[in-house]
Amino acid sequence: MTDIVSAEWVLDRPDVRIVDVRDAWEYDGIGHLPGAVNVPFDAYRADAHEAEGGEGSAGMLPDEGEFEALLGEAGISVDDHVVAYDDTHGVFAARLLVTLELFGHDPAKLHLLDGDFSAWQLEHETTGEVPEPAPTDYAVDPPAETPLVDADAVSAAAESGDAVIVDTREQWEYEEGHIPGAVRLDWQTLVDDETRGLRPEDEVREILTERGIVPEERIVLYCNTARRISHTYVVLRHLGFEDVAFYEGSLTEWERQGRPLETA
CATH class of the missing domain: 3.40.250.10 (Rhodanese-like domain)
Structure with missing residues (x-):
């Protein structure tokens, strides 16, 4: 993990x-x-x-x-x-x-x-010295199952209500249109501007719980940038969330497939 x-x-x-x-x-x-x-x-x-x-x-x-x-x-x-x-x-x-x-x-x-x-x-110390690592033969070997899911899986989760759908975009993006039932979580609310790291664990869990994002639930994340969704995913996994998936398709493509959106 x-x-x-x-x-x-x-x-x-x-x-x-x-x-x-x-x-x-x-x-x-x-x-x-x-x-x-x-x-x-x-x-x-x-x-x-x-x-x-x-x-x-x-x-x-x-x-x-x-x-x-x-x-x-x-x-x-x-x-x-x-x-x-x-x-x-x-x-x-x-x-x-x-x-x-x-x-x-x-x-x-x-x-x-x-x-x-x-x-x-x-x-702590920093340096300008550049290491010269020995090259390796890195081999990609994707597992049979990954947390990455497609639009059909997200749609099924939203319709069945068996998962918390989490929108990690900005407020204006969410208001213009989001997957029905999705809650919004800005990744930046989880970090501390002074330490530049994660907020204290109790504060993070409180922020998540207020949105219904708890370890007992299945969580499905989506966004329109890979980095924002990745940060939220890493934080949840760090906190012990076991069932976390994410969708990286755009909502433009979502609508093109005839899927509904809500506005706020």
């Missing part, structure tokens, strides 16, 4: 693979965590799917071969524990972790740094 880890956790484990997903100019020019390799967000996003809203059940995943080459060049092995971070409260780093999980990396070996680069550098 993907979890969220502290800076101290990272410092105590020199064998983990630390991945910085910021742009290369930030990684090189501003500095990075010691030992971190750079895998920029744009290198593993799927622009075509982003433009179309991630149609169908394929979601917004990059090409498997390109992803294998990217991870291999960064010296990451399928057996590695991976810690990812960015400088935006973890929302971009979370997408790398979800992509790894969907491509078969053991979720128990995937970790999101609590906080981001700005939070780290306030108390």
Whole structure:
């Protein structure tokens, strides 16, 4: 299960693979965590799917071969524990972790740094030294079942009422149209602007419970950007939610298929 880890956790484990997903100019020019390799967000996003809203059940995943080459060049092995971070409260780093999980990396070996680069550098060392990892033969091996679901599955869950449908978009997007019965959860409400990491667990659980998002329920997330939905997914899994799925198709495609929307 993907979890969220502290800076101290990272410092105590020199064998983990630390991945910085910021742009290369930030990684090189501003500095990075010691030992971190750079895998920029744009290198593993799927622009075509982003433009179309991630149609169908394929979601917004990059090409498997390109992803294998990217991870291999960064010296990451399928057996590695991976810690990812960015400088935006973890929302971009979370997408790398979800992509790894969907491509078969053991979720128990995937970790999101609590906080981001700005939070780290306030108390810990950074460096401009770039590591030279030995290349690996990273092999994608998607599991038979993943949390990624298609529009039919979301529609069935909404109609049956056997899941809490969660819209992770902004308020104006939600008001213009959302899946019937969906509750809204802005991923940014779960993070603390001062620490740049996750709010205290009791506060996060209170925010979730107010919206009916509790561990006993099946949760189905959707959004129009992969990074926002990924951050929410990682937080829920970190908190012990067992049954969490997500849909990465656009609501434009949803309507094109003749499916209803509600407005607020």
